[in-house]
Each structure stands twice: as C-alpha cells, then as structure tokens.
Amino acid sequence: MKKKVISMMLAGAMVLSMTACGNSGNSSDAGSAASTGGDAAAEAPATEAPAAEAGQETEAPAAAEGPVELVVTTTFAGEDSNAQNYKDAVKAWEAETGNTVVDTSATADETFKTRVATDFETGSEPDVLFFFNGADSNSFIEAGKVVSIDEIRAEYPDYASNMNEDLITASLVDNKKYAVPANGYWEAMFVNTEVLDAAGVAMPGADYTMDQFKADCEKIKAAGYAPIAAALGNIPHYWWEFAIFNNQSPANHLEIPESAADENGQSWVAGMNDIKELYELGYFPENTLSATDDETFAMFTEGKAAFLIDGSWKVGGIVSSCQSDPNDPATLDTAKLDKFDVTYVPGKGSRKATDLVGGLSSGYFITRKAWDDPAKRAAAVSFVEYLTSDEMVPKFAQHGASALKNAPEVDASEFNSLQIKAMNMMAGTTSLTGAVQDLFAGDCRVSTFDGMPEIVTGRVAAEDAVAEGLEAYQNQ
Amino acid sequence: MGANIYRNKKPALVFLLPAFLFMVVFLYYPFFKNILNSFMHLKQLGASATEFNTPWYTNYEEMLHDPNVWTSVKNTIIMMLVTLIGQVGIAIILALMVDNISRGKQFFRTVFFFPIVISATALGLMFNLIFLRDKGMVNQILEILGKQNLTDWKAEGIALVTMMAPVMWQYVGFYFVILVTGLNNISEELYEAARIDGATALQRVRYISVPLLHNVICTCSVLAVTGALKVFDLPWVMFPKGMPLKSTFLTGTYMYYQTMETKNVDYGAALAVLIVVLGVILAKVVNAIFREKDY
Numbered sequence: 136m137k138k139k140v141i142s143m144m145l146a147g148a149m150v151l152s153m154t155a156c157g158n159s160g161n162s163s164d165a166g167s168a169a170s171t172g173g174d175a176a177a178e179a180p181a182t183e184a185p186a187a188e189a190g191q192e193t194e195a196p197a198a199a200e201g202p203v204e205l206v207v208t209t210t211f212a213g214e215d216s217n218a219q220n221y222k223d224a225v226k227a228w229e230a231e232t233g234n235t236v237v238d239t240s241a242t243a244d245e246t247f248k249t250r251v252a253t254d255f256e257t258g259s260e261p262d263v264l265f266f267f268n269g270a271d272s273n274s275f276i277e278a279g280k281v282v283s284i285d286e287i288r289a290e291y292p293d294y295a296s297n298m299n300e301d302l303i304t305a306s307l308v309d310n311k312k313y314a315v316p317a318n319g320y321w322e323a324m325f326v327n328t329e330v331l332d333a334a335g336v337a338m339p340g341a342d343y344t345m346d347q348f349k350a351d352c353e354k355i356k357a358a359g360y361a362p363i364a365a366a367l368g369n370i371p372h373y374w375w376e377f378a379i380f381n382n383q384s385p386a387n388h389l390e391i392p393e394s395a396a397d398e399n400g401q402s403w404v405a406g407m408n409d410i411k412e413l414y415e416l417g418y419f420p421e422n423t424l425s426a427t428d429d430e431t432f433a434m435f436t437e438g439k440a441a442f443l444i445d446g447s448w449k450v451g452g453i454v455s456s457c458q459s460d461p462n463d464p465a466t467l468d469t470a471k472l473d474k475f476d477v478t479y480v481p482g483k484g485s486r487k488a489t490d491l492v493g494g495l496s497s498g499y500f501i502t503r504k505a506w507d508d509p510a511k512r513a514a515a516v517s518f519v520e521y522l523t524s525d526e527m528v529p530k531f532a533q534h535g536a537s538a539l540k541n542a543p544e545v546d547a548s549e550f551n552s553l554q555i556k557a558m559n560m561m562a563g564t565t566s567l568t569g570a571v572q573d574l575f576a577g578d579c580r581v582s583t584f585d586g587m588p589e590i591v592t593g594r595v596a597a598e599d600a601v602a603e604g605l606e607a608y609q610n611q
Numbered sequence: 612m613g614a615n616i617y618r619n620k621k622p623a624l625v626f627l628l629p630a631f632l633f634m635v636v637f638l639y640y641p642f643f644k645n646i647l648n649s650f651m652h653l654k655q656l657g658a659s660a661t662e663f664n665t666p667w668y669t670n671y672e673e674m675l676h677d678p679n680v681w682t683s684v685k686n687t688i689i690m691m692l693v694t695l696i697g698q699v700g701i702a703i704i705l706a707l708m709v710d711n712i713s714r715g716k717q718f719f720r721t722v723f724f725f726p727i728v729i730s731a732t733a734l735g736l737m738f739n740l741i742f743l744r745d746k747g748m749v750n751q752i753l754e755i756l757g758k759q760n761l762t763d764w765k766a767e768g769i770a771l772v773t774m775m776a777p778v779m780w781q782y783v784g785f786y787f788v789i790l791v792t793g794l795n796n797i798s799e800e801l802y803e804a805a806r807i808d809g810a811t812a813l814q815r816v817r818y819i820s821v822p823l824l825h826n827v828i829c830t831c832s833v834l835a836v837t838g839a840l841k842v843f844d845l846p847w848v849m850f851p852k853g854m855p856l857k858s859t860f861l862t863g864t865y866m867y868y869q870t871m872e873t874k875n876v877d878y879g880a881a882l883a884v885l886i887v888v889l890g891v892i893l894a895k896v897v898n899a900i901f902r903e904k905d906y
Contacts, residue, residue: 249656249871256657274655368854422744425765425855434745578654581873588856 202233203514205505208251209265210497213242216451217318217531219464224530228521234514243267243448244370248576255280262505263515265522268304268314268498269573276308281500283311291516297525302495302538307574314498315523319536320447321493321567322373323560326476330441334358339478341563343488345381345409348481352418355441362418364440370428371410371587373444376492376570377480378406384485385566391575393609395602407583407590407597409483414591424588444480447493447535450553473552477560489565495538496573499523533557536567579608642887649881654874670881679853680882683860684889690775690861691839691893697779699831702786703824707816709787710794720791724784731781735848738777742849765850770859774846781845782838786831793827794820829901836897840890843867862886 211221218240225236239261241247248271254260255275266272275281284303287294295303295315303312328338334355339347352362365374380388382402392400413419420431420440432449434440436456443449455461457472482488499519505511521527528537529545533554547555572580582595582603589595650667651660664670674680709719726734741748742764750761764773797820805815843863852868853860860868866886870879 245872249874252874253656256655258657368856369851422763422765425763425767425770426744427851430743430745439745578873578875585852585857585872588854592856594856 202235203510204235204237205263205511205514205518206237206239206261207263207265207518208238208254208261209240210243210247211265212240214452214455215242215448216454216533217448218451220530224522224527228518231521232514232517234518236518240265251275258504260502260504262502262508262511263518264500264502265317265497266314266500267496267573268306268316269496269569270307270576271573272306272314272500273308273576276306276313280503281313282503282506283313284315285311287501287506287516294516294520295523297540298523298538299540304495304498314500315519316495316498316538317523317528318531318533319493319495319538320497321491321535321561321564322376322444322446322480322570323477323491323557324480325435325443325445325449325453326478327435327438327441327443327474328476329438329474330355330358330360334360334441336441338476339481339488341479341489343479343481345481345483349413349416349418351441352413352416356417361420361434361440362442363413363420364431364435364443365419366423366426366428366431367410367414367419367591368424368588369426371584372572373446374410375406375583375587376572377444378409379403379571380406380490380492380568381409381481381483381486382406385490385568388568389571389574391571391608392601392605395598395605400601400605403583403601404597407587407601410587411591411593411597424592438474447533447557450477450533450557453553454551467551469552475553477553477557479560479563487565489563491564491567492570493536493564493567494569495536496569535561575604575608577607577611579604579611582607645880645883648877649884651877653877653880656870656874656876658876660877664877670878673878674881674885679857679860679865680885682853682858683862683865684885686771686860687840687862687889689771690778690842691836693775693779694782694835694839695832697775698782699786699828699835701779701783702790702831703828705783705787706790706794707820709791710820711812716791720788723787726781726783727785729781731844732848734777734781735845738773738845739849742773765855767855767858770850770855774850774859777849778842778845782835786835789831790824790827793824797823826903829903832901833894833897837890837894840886840893862889 207225209221211217221240225238229235241250248267251260251264251266252271252274255278260275260280272281284295298315303316304314305312324339326338331338331351334351335358336351336354339351355362365371367374379402382405383399387399390399392403394400395404414423420426420434423431431440432443432445432452433456435443436453453475454464454467454472457468457475458464459466459468479488479491482490499522501515501519505515525539525541525543528539529543531537532542533550545558547558550558582600583590586595586600586603590597590600648660649670650663652662652664653660666672705719705723709716709723712719739747744750744761744763744765746754746761747764749764750758753762762769764770801819801823802815805819810818841863842861846859846861847864847867850859850864852872853864862882863886866879866882869875869882
C-alpha cells in the first residue's frame, strides 16, 4: 500500500512538473503581474510619467517596479540597411532605461509575415513590433490585438507628437492609426556600372524608357552578362510591382481591379506579359526560375549582372558586399562601392521613370498584450518614443523619407557614395506611390508571385493567373 | 503483501498515465482536430475554425484536381524507391565490406554515421553551395575537367536528382550501423565452418550473411519507406516552394507550402490527412513485402 502511495505521488509529481514546464513561457508575465499587486505603484525605470486623463478608454495600470523585459520584433535584420542602427539603438535604450529587449527581428519576407500572424493568432505576439501597416496587419488589427495611437495618446499625450499626422498611415480595417512610422522606403533600380562599361552602355537617366532599357539589355546580353539580376522563382515582387505600374499611372496604381477583364485588370495582365517578354528575350539570368534571391543578388554584386530592382534596404546589402568583413564598416572598399549606382526604373506609358514606388509602409505597433500588462505599458511606450525620436529617425531614414514634422538637415559627410547617389536620385523623383502588393496581401498573391515561373514559361496564361488572384482577393 | 507486489500490475499503469496523457494532448488531439479542420474554413494558423466548407469535402475534391498533389505524391514514391535502393542498398554493400575488414571497422562506422548527427538544415545549406550554379563545388570540378558551360543543378529536368542525392547520402550511415550490428550477431562459427568446406568470400556472403541478415534488412526497409514519407527539412531548404516550377514538391513540403506560405490552412490539413492515409497504406504494403522470417 505504501509503495502504491509513493508511486501515485511520483506519477503526480511528473504530471505537475510537465504542467509547470508548459507554463514557463509566461513566467515573466506572471511574475511581473504579481509584482504589481499593490496599489502603490512605482514607475518602470526611465519611462515617461503617465498623464492620467479622465474619460480614457482603458484605465492605466499600476506601473512595475524594476527593469522590464520587452519582446520586440522588427524587420531590421539580415541585409537591411538599418540592422546595425537598430542594434545600436536598442543597446542605447537598454543602457538608458535599465530595461532589456528580447529581439526576435528577422528579414522581411513572407515567412516572417506568416510568423508574426501566427504569433498573434496563438497569443504569443511580441510587445512591440515594427511591421507593415498595409493589408499584412489587417488580421491582428481586426482581432483588436494592437493599440491605436489615439488610445495611447489618451494616457501619453506626447506619443508620436513629433510626427506629421498626415504621413501616419491609417489602417485599412478601421481607418484608425496604429503604427508610428520611423523611416520610409523607396524602390528603384541599382546599377553595376562596371558591367555597363564593359557592355558599352551609358548610365540610365531620369528619362529612361522601357524601349531604351530593352536596347541596353540586348547589348549587355551580347557582351556576355545577365542584364537583370532577379530570381523570378523566388522574389518576383519588385518586377511584379513596376511591371503593373508601367501599365498604369500614379493616380490609379493603388486601385485593385474588380476583375481581370476590366481596364485596370487588363493593366495587371499586361504587366505580367511584360515580364514574360523580358524572360523570353533572355534578359533574366539563365537560372532565374531555380535561383534564390541571394544568388542573383550575388551575381549583381560580383559584376555578372547589370540591373537590380530592389528597395532602399538593399543599399546596406550592397555596401556589405564591398566590405572584406561584412560586419565591420571600417573594411569598406570605397573604390568597389563607387562602381554601384542607383537610378529610376524604366518608365512606360503614363508612368514616368521618376515616378517611383515608396512611402512609409511600416511602423511601430504596441500590442494590446503589452499595453494591458502593468509592467510593460510604460516601457513599450518609452521604447517606441526612443526609436521614433527626432534624433533617431534621421539615422534610420538616411536617404529615404521620414514622417518627422521637423526633419533635421542631413549631414552628407556621414554617408557613403551609394547613399549620396540614392539621395540625389530621390531628389529627382516626381511622385512616390505606395506598393499595391501591400494592399493585395495573403493568398491572393500566390497565383502571380509563386506562379510567376508558370506565367513567364507560358504554362499558365497571365490573364488566368491574375483572375485567380483577384478572385481570392474578393473572397477574403 | 510480500511477493504479491510483483504480481500487482496497477502501479505500472499509474506510471504509464503521464506518457499516455502526453500522447493524448500532443498527438491524438491534434491528429483528430486536424481531420476536423480539413473540412472547415480556416485561413489563419492558430485561429479557430467556425464554419464548414461548402460542400464540406471541398478540400478533398480540390486535391483530385490539383496537379501539385499528384506531383508531390509521385515525387514521394520516387523518394521511397530511392531510399530503399539508395540508402538500404548502399548500406548493405558498405556493411558487408566493413564486416570483411579486420582493421578500421570503428573508423568507418563513425565516418559513415557522421552525416546523421548534422542537422538537415545545415546539410541543405551546404549542398546548396555544392550545387550552386555560379560556381559551386560541382561546377568548379566540372570546369577543371574541361566543361565549358555552367550546369544549373536545380533546373527542372535535374532538380529531383539534386534533391534526392543528399537525402540518400545523409541516411546511408543510419542503416549501415543497423546492418553492421546485425552482421555482428551472426556466429563466427558459421563462417569458419563454411571456410573449412571451401566456401569463397562471395559464397559466404550469399549463403550466410544475406540470409541471416534478412530480418534486419526488412526492418531497415520498413524504416526507410516510412521515413521517406516524412522527409521535409533538407528538400525544403534546397528547393523552397517546390522550385523550380513546383516540380520538386514532396507530400510534406507541399503540405507546409499550403499551410505556411499560401495560408490555405484547411487545405494543408487535408494534405496532412492524405499523408497519413498514404503512410498507413504504404506501411502495410511494405510490411507485406518484407515480412520477417522465423529462424
């Protein structure tokens, strides 16, 4: 009998220990919640004092004692130009406040977006995230899992007050503003001038047309180089965006067609067929359908391909490729970097080359979970305010746009040659339009993104692929 | 009480309970929930499905018309054959050769087993570099040998071979170790008697080693075939999204693609059911073919 009892106890202990292990992920929350049980609240270190106002949507919880651990996820990782800036800023904020950041940042790709969406669905979302403010954020905004700027301002009136209100993008879900923008982006065409020189092609300018581009591609191809560095089987996004844009104008680019048959739908179909034409002309790398984006980017930086359409974040990747140690800016080979340039994407029809894609498509969200946590509310606000301060934003914005009301003068002496070329290029833009793919997120993209190889090889008609995507969009 | 405690089996049941609960919570509940989800409308991971598809068997109907399903099933069956012939077959040859050498047995055991302990993701990245078009190890060697053009080892016609070769290579050592252990269990006296009777080395292998290894080979074959159904990580790292042109999908990678990449979660659940059904059928077939013998 005694042994039975002991065995029962042992089995019970095993079950309990398993249960305890299962809860370990929330231990910090539980601990912090427990620490705020009393009414007498001490403020989290170095955070702004909450301004108690009558009539606010939620009652301010008692702030926590001691340092706070914030889970933050951003897209400042990998080859992003701001990966190092972000690390430095986090370190400085930690030193200033005594709080710590658990950083789960990753490169902004579809896998990252899925991870974030899944984290929200399963209740394991971060406290603060720097994420896309377009359709990609719809699911967690619809679920009420992030806090609006207005709600935060009810308690912290100065929150994001340094930002130009008109430049803070409203959610597609409820037209409320949630994300505080830090730095804008642009998409343009990077050029390896070494390849252009070898092929006898002049550097494209502000009046570059698609016909001139094709003529240049022909010369580059004849010289034995790949004209365009792009992995159509992996990341066709940039060509997708500009090919559609080239059959529209800045005025209607952000309108999603009702169907593939209407006028706007036909411009999407024409865009897909334009990419197909370039593929058939042999302007993409031979292995464009089987290569990864990293491989084609390497072709560009190693002087085997001439043109690369990508975003402002790629400046950092190109600079890194010119450093003998990618993590040490002191090892930059400036002569090598000088061979890279950035210019406008060739225009067509109503879109001038200088009409670029760009804007403020991302921002800092504070999650409802962090806001409702007495230990984390003030720290989360402090973190976002630090990262979006007048001093910090210009460091991140560099050659791109920002939403600051009073943007300080840029000191060009701090920038490398490619950043200066980017700033000069941006100075000549005639318009900056958002990316329509940011509004066309989720499974509706699959037929034309993942299906791009089938479109360019003619296995699927562009019209059918566009129609399939639009149908999925209408069903969302 | 006394010796009766050894006859009383109830305490053992108590000790089995935690493991049983673990299996129920983390295996059987998700398994049955997945079957249910395959009939529901579900577009977000982690979200609760609230309504059935119309009609409820939509996903299974779609599977019949989805060419990628057939590609993935076909590729998985090819993978099984490659696994069976490539992994178990090569492992038998290696085991017999190593069993016949007097020195260095332990060395070869370690060398052949080593790929198993490396993560499949790391191996995938390594083979990505080896098969890189511009210029991976293989293309560099071919260039040294005089080949003029670069070969795209991930091009449509050859991608399946490029994907299966590393998978095959990785697991040869696993079956090799099992087979070598099986060979060690064969009595040395049998070989000695055969030697006295004038049997050659090949005859000793043909009439002693292989017959007495039959049951071990059967076990390896069952493991290899069922294991091929679960191969995921290495192919996904080397050929994400079934690249190129969705020609390299396996059942596992296609299920992941539908669930994680296209957010078609309920369809992914239906594909998971298909994998289970395929697994049960193939395990039955393999068990029937490779039935163990009693000696």
